[in-house]
Amino acid sequence: MRSVWVTRASIARAYSTQVQPVISSTLLLSRNPIITQEPSSFEKQFYKYQNELWRRLMWTFPSWFFFKPGTVAEQKYRKLNKPATPDNPNIEFPRGRPELRHNRDRRFKQTISVPKSYEDKKGETNAASETDDLARKIVPNSRITEADLKKDLASLERKLSRTLYLIIKEKGSNTWKFPNFNVPTNAEEVSGLHVVAEEGLYKIGGEKINYFNVSNTPCHVFNNLQENKKEYFIKSHILSGIFEPQESVAEFNWLSKEELKDVLPAEYYQDVSHLLNNV
Amino acid sequence: MFKSFAKPQSSSGVLTFIRGKRISATNPATERIVQQLSVLAAGRKQPKLLNLSNEDIVKHRTIMSAWKLFTRKKKRAEQEQLNQQYESICNAMNDLKETSPALFELASHKEKRLRFPLEMRFPTEYPPNRPWVYNFTGPVKKRK
Incomplete structure (x- = not known):
């Protein structure tokens, strides 16, 4: 990698301006997805097709092994799974004769219903028993959270299947941007770009943030010609905790890539779009 | 299911029939193994072969090639984005080397004790x- 940097030094020189630019570090703080990606309609259809093929080609379920003959469990199983229509030579079957093996028609997929492990309590909603009872029906949590319904853009619980990025609006400013911090020039000891970004994050968002800095190395440079500024991007992930906006921050949002496109200035977004995750 | 009907027993030379009583041909241990094998074996459990019509075969091939195209496009886009990201890292580091060698040194320094977070x-x-x-x-403590 070092050799690559050396060879491209001449290209980088083109950016330098007459007045020494201000060096600053921009923080790309992301919240990684908590749930899996939403499949597209084509993916859904393809998975359904594959699933149906797989079920059609599956072997017959050996019920005699899992439900011992002569037990109550087997009786319940038999009640739920009625035997298929047998092949009767005296009956005409216009759509083909059934081929029964082990109570399964070989021509089709086998659908099995298994006795429920819980009791259906309709109308009875006892909150205490519902949470503690081991035999309760397992209901997964909704993929859409309250924050999604409220359209709360500042919540970390919104859009669980997407990567969200922190953007802020500073006091007195009217544009959204990624948090940006100038590197102190008159300090005795030089602190790295990542340290500036980390300390800046605590200054704008309080100290109750658990984050993971991906690397010391900046992942991008944006030449802000209007302010004569060089913005180096530092990537970081928020793991837990809460972003509490301090005095300098007027507003903050957690947005996905598509939403950032509408909010950020077009030229700026164009320059950084490849850093943002599509998922 | 896999028990056979009673066979005439001739332990003492005299055949004894018991009407309607099932007696296994083998001892219980062997029988259990036979039953377990019946779960794993293909006998009578395989479905009918898929016999697609010409039209269905064409449909199937179309679906599979569409899927291939879809995944290929997705992978290509991902790879392109990764290339762009690598390019921009190189670009940023070259730029940093020009503007501030001290910061470049700090940025190219690798942290040895940095661990992937368990959270x-x-x-x-x-x-x-x-x-x-x-x-x-x-x-707990600030990283340096």
Whole structure:
């Protein structure tokens, strides 16, 4: 990698301006997805097709092994799974004769219903028993959270299947941007770009943030010609905790890539779009 | 299911029939093994072969090639984005070397004790009961 940097030094020189630019570090703080990606309609259809093929080609379920003959469990199983229509030579079957093996028609997929492990309590909603009872029906949590319904853009619980990025609006400013911090020039000891970004994050968002800095190395440079500024991007992930906006921050949002496109200035977004995750 | 009907027993030379009584041909241990093997074996459990018509074969091939195209496009886009990201890292580091050699040194320095955080979650199909942990009290010690 070092050799690559050396060879491209001449290209980088083109950016330098007459007045020494201000060096600053921009923080790309992301919240990684908590749930899996939403499949597209084509993916859904393809998975359904594959699933149906797989079920059609599956072997017959050996019920005699899992439900011992002569037990109550087997009786319940038999009640739920009625035997298929047998092949009767005296009956005409216009759509083909059934081929029964082990109570399964070989021509089709086998659908099995298994006795429920819980009791259906309709109308009875006892909150205490519902949470503690081991035999309760397992209901997964909704993929859409309250924050999604409220359209709360500042919540970390919104859009669980997407990567969200922190953007802020500073006091007195009217544009959204990624948090940006100038590197102190008159300090005795030089602190790295990542340290500036980390300390800046605590200054704008309080100290109750658990984050993971991906690397010391900046992942991008944006030449802000209007302010004569060089913005180096530092990537970081928020793991837990809460972003509490301090005095300098007027507003903050957690947005996905598509939403950032509408909010950020077009030229700026164009320059950084490849850093943002599509998922 | 796999028990055979009673065979005439001739232990003492005299055949004894018991009407309607099933007696296994083998001892119970062997019988259990036979039953377990019957679960694994293909006998009478295989479905009918898929016999697609010409039209269905064409449909199937179309679906599979569409899927291939879809995944290929997705992978290509991902790879392109990765290339762009690598390019921009190189670009940024070259630029930094020009503007501030001291910062370049700090940026290219690798932290040896840096570990991957255990708190990072792998995405699951459904969210946990509390999707986000808010009660983080603060850093134990600041990294340098």
